[in-house]
Amino acid sequence: MKKNPVIPFALIAVLGILAMVILSVQGLNQQEEIANGGGEEVALDPEAIAQNCIGCHGGDLEGVEGSGPSLQKIGSKYSEEEINEIIMNGIEGTAMPGGLVSSEEAQVLAEWLAQKQ
Known part of the structure; x- marks a missing residue:
């Protein structure tokens, strides 16, 4: 069979x-x-969020001429609240747009950048 x-x-x-x-x-x-x-x-990683910034501010946030200033010592110029305001709303009359990240990501990024002095 x-x-x-x-x-x-x-x-x-x-x-x-x-x-x-x-x-x-x-x-x-x-x-x-x-x-x-x-x-x-998932915890928000400020360095991962900062990847949104490297196009204008450079890979190490050292600044790009004609595009974006250095952010390496931005905490000595602006407070955490001011940095958060800039991230959320941008700066009128400049190339800095607002709203590129969520408000939660902006807060994490502002805390991280404020420590850069």
Whole structure:
């Protein structure tokens, strides 16, 4: 007697469908957890946020002529609150736009930049 060649394919199909059902149920559980505010919170890294600034202020925030001033000692010129205001609203009449980052990211970035003196 010859074995039916369809049986291995049917077995693989059944196992594949079973795996999809199990993973879908697992995904739904995770989706509900995320929607309910569960999960871990990620700490904001000021150096990662500062990557938004390097186009105008340079890779080490050393400034780029004609584009953006150095931010390496910006904390000696502005307070944390002033830096946050500049990040959020920009500086009128200059190339510094406002609103490039969220308010939470702006606060973290302002704290970090204020320490640069």
